[in-house]
Amino acid sequence: MSDASTDDPTDALIDAALMHVPFDGWSETTFRAAIADADVPRAVARGLFPRGPVDLALAFHARGDRRMAARLREQSLDGLRMRDKIARAVRLRIEASEDREAVRRGMTLFALPVYAADGTRALWNTADAIWMALGDTSDDLNWYTKRATLSGVYSATVLYWLGDESPGAQETWAFLDRRIDDVMRVESAKAAVRKLPLMGSLMDLQNRMVTRVRPPRNARDIPGSRQGTHAAHPFD
Structure with missing residues (x-):
């Protein structure tokens, strides 16, 4: 699929x-070999990827995000709970890798301090792409x-997947389900705490303090502007 x-x-x-x-990593050696193998003019390649292999690795990651969104649009999610839609989307994103x-x-590349911010941004963009594909408003x-x-x-599931040798990565998908269940349990516990008179008041105060937070106007701008509302379940 292209x-x-x-x-x-x-x-x-x-x-x-x-x-x-697999042999040279996302390195300058790989970048130069790709230019030669793809028969792309060096000037064009450098124009597309000014930092060479780093930008090429980011483009590879972004292509996975796009392919996940395209494959998700081809599937029927009718009747699925939101936690199941999320599991489906995460699985499709990993399979699109x-x-x-x-x-x-x-x-390994984005674990280097000089590129850590790029890796964090790529991970955030993947989470954003999944939520947007699921119609988050x-x-x-x-x-x-x-x-x-x-x-x-997502990051925990990818780490598990990298070492998973089970047929069809079935252990990875079971791990993913457990991580989502963990999130659901934490949110259920927080909801129960809110019902306690004192704790509920304290959490209401916290919610009022962040009530004016808004998402960024530009997806690349973090954080965004401050305006307002109440925090809800992250998987709602």
Whole structure:
């Protein structure tokens, strides 16, 4: 499945790089080999990816987000609970990763301090892409809590998947279900605490303090503007 025509130099470079990443990682060596294999002019490749292999790795990750959203649109989610829709979307996103070793090498790259912010932003964008694909319309603090919670679930599941040798990655999907269940239990506990007279008042005070938070006008701007509402369940 491709995002554009086969003449798209971005896709051509990513596909060519995937042949080299298992051996050389997301490195300058891989980037140069991809340019040669894809027969893309060096000036064009550098224009598309000014930082070379780092930007190429980010493009590979972003392509996975787009493919997840496209595959999710092809499926019927009617009748599914939100937690099941989220599990379906996370699974589709991991399956859209194409190459486990490329993901592993990418995590190694973005663990480096100089690229850590890029990796964090890519993870946040994945969580945002999943919520947007599921039709999220939150416009308050929930916009942040949903994405932060899902980022944790997704990253933990990817780490498990990288070491999973079970047929069809069945152990990974069971792990994913457990992580979502953990989130649901925490939120149920918080709801019970809110019913206690004193704790409920304290949490109401906290909610009033953040009542003017809004999502960013531009998805790349974190945090956004401050305006208002009440925090809800992150998977609602």
